[in-house]
Amino acid sequence: MNDFEPKIVGFLCNWCSYEGADAAGRARKVYPANFRAVKVMCTGRVDPQFVIKAFREGADGVMILGCHPGDCHYKEGNFQALKRYAVLRKVLVQFGIDEERFRLDWISAGDKEKFVDVVTKMTDSVRQLGPLRG
Amino acid sequence: MTERIGVYICECGPNIKDAIDLDEVVKFAKDLEDVVLARPFGLLCSQEGKTFIEKEIQEHNLSRVVIAACSPKEHEHTFRKVLEKSGLNPFALQIANIREQCAWVTNDKVLATEKAKALISAAIRRVVLQEPLTERQIECQSDVLVVGAGIAGISAALTLAQKERKVYLVEKLPSIGGKVARYEDLFPSLECASCVLDPIQDEVLHNEQIDVLALSEIEEVLGYYGNFIVKVRKRARFVDVCSCIGCGACFEVCPVKVRNEYNEGLDERKAVYIPYPGSLPNLAVIDKEHCLRFNGKACSACQEACPFGSINYGEEDTIEELKVGAIIIATGFDLFDPGKVPKYGYGTIENVYTSLEFERLISSTGPTEGKLLLKNSKPPEKIALVHCVGSRSMESNEHCSGVCCTYLSKFAHQAKEKLPDVEITQFFSDLCLPGKEAQVFFNKVSSNNEIEFIRLKSPDSLDIIEQGGKALVRYTDVYEEPKTAQYDMVVLAPAMVGATDAARVAAVYDIAQGKAGFFSEEDTTLYPVASSMEGIFVAGCAQGPKDIGASVAQGQAAAGKILSRLVPGEKLALEAAVCEIDEGLCSGCKTCIGLCSYNAMTFDDKEKCVSINEVLCRGCGTCVAACPSGVIKAKHFTDRQMFSEIEGLLRYSS
Numbered sequence: 001m002n003d004f005e006p007k008i009v010g011f012l013c014n015w016c017s018y019e020g021a022d023a024a025g026r027a028r029k030v031y032p033a034n035f036r037a038v039k040v041m042c043t044g045r046v047d048p049q050f051v052i053k054a055f056r057e058g059a060d061g062v063m064i065l066g067c068h069p070g071d072c073h074y075k076e077g078n079f080q081a082l083k084r085y086a087v088l089r090k091v092l093v094q095f096g097i098d099e100e101r102f103r104l105d106w107i108s109a110g111d112k113e114k115f116v117d118v119v120t121k122m123t124d125s126v127r128q129l130g131p132l133r134g
Numbered sequence: 135m136t137e138r139i140g141v142y143i144c145e146c147g148p149n150i151k152d153a154i155d156l157d158e159v160v161k162f163a164k165d166l167e168d169v170v171l172a173r174p175f176g177l178l179c180s181q182e183g184k185t186f187i188e189k190e191i192q193e194h195n196l197s198r199v200v201i202a203a204c205s206p207k208e209h210e211h212t213f214r215k216v217l218e219k220s221g222l223n224p225f226a227l228q229i230a231n232i233r234e235q236c237a238w239v240t241n242d243k244v245l246a247t248e249k250a251k252a253l254i255s256a257a258i259r260r261v262v263l264q265e266p267l268t269e270r271q272i273e274c275q276s277d278v279l280v281v282g283a284g285i286a287g288i289s290a291a292l293t294l295a296q297k298e299r300k301v302y303l304v305e306k307l308p309s310i311g312g313k314v315a316r317y318e319d320l321f322p323s324l325e326c327a328s329c330v331l332d333p334i335q336d337e338v339l340h341n342e343q344i345d346v347l348a349l350s351e352i353e354e355v356l357g358y359y360g361n362f363i364v365k366v367r368k369r370a371r372f373v374d375v376c377s378c379i380g381c382g383a384c385f386e387v388c389p390v391k392v393r394n395e396y397n398e399g400l401d402e403r404k405a406v407y408i409p410y411p412g413s414l415p416n417l418a419v420i421d422k423e424h425c426l427r428f429n430g431k432a433c434s435a436c437q438e439a440c441p442f443g444s445i446n447y448g449e450e451d452t453i454e455e456l457k458v459g460a461i462i463i464a465t466g467f468d469l470f471d472p473g474k475v476p477k478y479g480y481g482t483i484e485n486v487y488t489s490l491e492f493e494r495l496i497s498s499t500g501p502t503e504g505k506l507l508l509k510n511s512k513p514p515e516k517i518a519l520v521h522c523v524g525s526r527s528m529e530s531n532e533h534c535s536g537v538c539c540t541y542l543s544k545f546a547h548q549a550k551e552k553l554p555d556v557e558i559t560q561f562f563s564d565l566c567l568p569g570k571e572a573q574v575f576f577n578k579v580s581s582n583n584e585i586e587f588i589r590l591k592s593p594d595s596l597d598i599i600e601q602g603g604k605a606l607v608r609y610t611d612v613y614e615e616p617k618t619a620q621y622d623m624v625v626l627a628p629a630m631v632g633a634t635d636a637a638r639v640a641a642v643y644d645i646a647q648g649k650a651g652f653f654s655e656e657d658t659t660l661y662p663v664a665s666s667m668e669g670i671f672v673a674g675c676a677q678g679p680k681d682i683g684a685s686v687a688q689g690q691a692a693a694g695k696i697l698s699r700l701v702p703g704e705k706l707a708l709e710a711a712v713c714e715i716d717e718g719l720c721s722g723c724k725t726c727i728g729l730c731s732y733n734a735m736t737f738d739d740k741e742k743c744v745s746i747n748e749v750l751c752r753g754c755g756t757c758v759a760a761c762p763s764g765v766i767k768a769k770h771f772t773d774r775q776m777f778s779e780i781e782g783l784l785r786y787s788s
């Protein structure tokens with residue numbers, strides 16, 4: 001069990017968070033290779049089905065990373081994402097998916113430290129939880 | 135049809151090659167479904183790399199391409215062009231970001247190699263399902279509407295006016311020129327304002343491509359970038375614009391006197407009037423609200439006095455419909471009302487003025503014809519200039535208007551010119567003198583120590599009370615000492631804020647209003663003149679406080695944005711990856727309508743379904759994720775493509 005390495009999927013919006021992840025790269029900030037990004041134009045595009053699909057395909061943790069409130073490139077897409085997140089979290093718990101396995105956060109294009117920080121923390125906490133399908 | 139995918143992996147010098155085991159990745163990618171070949175290459179974005187891919191596509195008859203390299207933000211565009219050149223649709227490309235999001239952030243080569251495989255596998259699974267998209271084009275109007283004929287609007291109109299393009303310059307007041315027309319001298323050269331403004335006002339009034347609609351307001355805006363339909367109400371002037379020469383015979387005889395808003399209420403005007411001497415267009419106007427005739431009395435004094443028969447009491451408002459491709463909103467600013475903060479004594483203590491009032495007091499076209507006088511007609515002996523009124527404070531406005539320190543220097547200079555013996559004190563807490571000119575100007579004006587500067591503890595650590603008919607300024611200075619001083623005139627520099635009717639304007643155009651009532655720009659850094667609505671631009675002080683030069687620059691910038699996209703006779707190119715709805719399957723629940731930030735969704739009452747305006751849609755996909763029937767498709771981000779990408783990311787085996 002000790003060498004369990006979780007798979008983390010992140011849905012990143014094109015305008016801020018994907019840029020933030022790129023910025024972390026340009027600054028050579030190392031973070032766990034467990035994290036894999038899927039780009040969407042806006043977090044508003046993240047259908048709850050995407051999240052469920054990721055868990056179903058073997059992800060041990062899923063993240064939605066978008067622009068800070070008020071900064072969404074499409075004005076309010078991230079606000080919709082937040083609303084969906086709140087509901088979906090509760091639904092996932094009913095299916096035995098711990099709340100800690102699903103996280104939403106705001107990453108601006110310049111937030112490289114924050115990006116590395118949330119990804120690292122997420123990886124650590126999911127590692128602690130163990131594999132989703134034990 | 136089976137797809138033929140080519141996978142190209144960029145070494146990016148040592149950047150990728152040293153961090154990832156590329157041989158292994160190539161071996162892995164080769165064996166994936168639909169992959170015809172997988173190849174590493176030194177530098178794909180170089181000319182050689184581009185030619186290489188082009189040749190490969192043709193030689194191997196590829197139908198899709200995956201490029202594993204740097205971020206799509208770097209070179210997606212470059213490689214899409216390569217595909218296009220080779221006869222493939224640019225959307226048959228997917229990029230696996232193995233540099234920024236893999237090689238550069240993973241220390242362990244084995245882990246980096248694994249991650250690269252996952253990213254490439256995801257890209258391959260996704261690219262198979264990508265659909266060809268074409269850039270859409272629509273017919274568009276190249277004419278432009280500019281709202282607000284101040285310095286920003288005028289600059290925009292002049293930049294836009296050219297053959298085959300009409301500009302409608304709409305101004306709600308009877309004359310053009312905005313705030314600048316009320317000033318006497320302009321920073322930094324102290325050039326007279328009318329010397330700067332008159333020539334460009336003349337140019338606007340005489341340019342055949344520019345239609346100046348004074349006394350007019352926009353009532354409704356329909357449509358979208360390229361095709362707006364705008365309803366303008368032209369208020370009746372009651373004066374025939376063709377025959378009136380602005381001689382003034384009418385207002386000499388008018389018996390009504392009302393507050394003169396052009397002099398900030400410092401004197402009175404008649405009910406028929408010309409805003410100020412030299413105002414353009416030089417035409418009289420009847421103020422219906424105050425004219426006796428429109429208030430049930432039988433006065434026709436002006437009509438009788440007019441030597442040209444220009445007065446026409448029967449004139450009515452007209453509604454005009456304009457078709458334009460784009461709109462620039464340059465409706466300017468207003469000053470924060472210092473009356474809202476009673477401690478400044480504005481409105482209660484005599485001879486306490488706002489900066490705009492002071493501009494009129496020293497203007498040769500103002501109420502005293504430029505003589506600096508107190509209410510009792512004596513010249514002031516001591517003047518206090520107060521910085522940061524209603525700004526840089528959490529209670530009123532947090533922002534700094536950025537121009538007050540400069541114009542207060544100008545005031546000090548102007549007052550000294552007129553009254554060499556006048557004593558001037560500036561109350562400030564910090565000085566903001568940015569740019570090439572302001573500090574230099576300030577140094578020049580304050581170099582001879584004739585102006586006293588008192589630094590306050592904070593911008594608002596001062597109040598003003600009346601004492602013996604004078605204004606007593608009580609303040610705490612930067613050394614925390616409470617002190618007082620008496621002045622016979624006080625000039626306040628209130629914060630610049632969004633124009634009083636900005637909320638109404640924002641509603642008409644459906645654009646966002648931000649802090650202090652200014653219109654929000656799309657992006658402060660990169661798109662400072664784009665509003666939240668495509669095709670509607672904001673310029674000048676309507677967007678935020680700024681000086682005259684910056685207002686002109688924004689007017690010209692907004693015009694430039696339009697010139698580069700709305701070319702007469704050419705079509706307008708639109709974003710290809712937008713959303714599409716299957717109207718036949720739409721249940722008409724309207725969930726999506728409320729979610730769309732761009733009013734792109736409309737409900738068809740007859741068909742009971744929603745349709746998407748592809749011009750307004752920007753492709754964010756929020757509606758797609760929300761549609762309970764799953765009948766909206768985000769092009770290039772379809773459910774199938776996303777699912778497939780997720781599968782590829784997680785379901786590969788190395």
Ligand code: FES
Pocket residue numbers: 013014015016017041042043044066067071072073074076077078
């Ligand atoms: S674009 Fe980043 S969350 Fe909407």
